[in-house]
């Protein structure tokens with residue numbers, strides 16, 4: 425991050441005080457930070473605080489003629505490598521999504537040609553409101569990285585998702601966003617001439633697309649196991665940790681995709697920029713997948729239970745005393761992948777996983793045909809792959825089989841995301 429220039433927009437919420445810590449961390453990492461404070465933000469932190477921490481002038485008004493003479497708002501939005509909105513309130517996200525430019529912050533956000541990263545913070549009901557969900561989805565579709573808020577107790581006394589992510593997590597997302605920038609953005613950007621300004625407002629789609637190959641693409645990922653209840657306290661499960669699917673969701677989001685992650689019961693943090701839908705059973709997963717359509721691609725990594733218990737007891741099953749176990753009749757669960765392959769809304773690229781213990785590739789070739797998937801990622805689970813950190817995979821496509829060496833699951837994810845970008849990304853060959 426050494427030498428990077430961050431434009432930090434501080435919105436109006438109680439979490440604004442955490443922006444102060446963020447400034448400290450950004451500067452500690454060797455980057456410079458220039459702050460824009462909204463009118464709401466100024467109720468929580470003062471321009472003086474931000475100026476003292478950043479050692480830079482703080483901008484608050486669109487109508488500050490002195491600033492406009494010295495540094496117009498267009499230049500302000502361009503003379504940065506990355507624009508960070510922290511905290512991004514429900515109101516600020518809504519105005520960003522609608523393209524409103526009625527104050528300095530929103531004008532900069534509309535005028536910028538740089539990547540934008542937003543760290544939301546709001547009440548749990550505001551975060552879950554359909555309007556906010558729509559706005560976040562629209563922003564992600566536009567290529568804005570909107571982080572998932574943390575879950576926990578809120579200043580307003582309620583509990584749930586909506587807390588500002590920890591400054592360290594925001595820093596990690598900033599570092600990731602900067603790492604994605606092309607080298608050409610690293611040297612200082614000269615101030616654009618007035619004709620350049622005219623010609624570059626709003627940013628041409630090709631500029632955005634060139635930066636993030638999956639910008640504007642919606643990708644559905646399933647991950648983790650499913651739990652099939654036996655009675656109110658027991659369930660059938662499997663050993664899937666969700667790590668591979670979560671890593672794939674993160675890698676796709678890092679390439680700019682809008683990612684819907686349908687996750688079975690796992691205790692993993694939601695990757696930045698990913699919309700997560702938690703489910704428990706295979707039937708809930710099938711419903712969530714259907715609700716998330718349409719998608720440009722689907723990567724079905726979940727280890728879906730093949731069977732569920734036919735009659736789930738409303739009360740806990742008790743031992744009878746005669747030593748005879750209760751009969752457990754099983755019925756087959758829907759095959760979500762095969763169902764999606766037959767669906768009229770089938771994503772153009774449909775990828776399944778195959779966990780096998782023997783004859784990995786022949787089984788995967790047969791599975792690709794049987795399920796109607798475009799690619800099957802076959803992994804050998806005879807070792808400790810399920811729950812482990814590494815994976816050895818074979819990519820089975822119509823063109824043949826590509827075998828990868830054993831790799832950390834994160835690297836499997838980034839390679840697969842690159843392959844997906846090559847197939848459906850805007851900059852595909």
Ligand code: C5P
Nearest residue numbers: 724725726728758759760761776777778
């Ligand atoms: O048949 P098998 O479970 O080996 O197939 C694995 C692939 O099919 C994975 O992509 C998995 O997510 C998907 N699957 C599914 N619904 C099921 C079973 C598997 O989507 N009921």
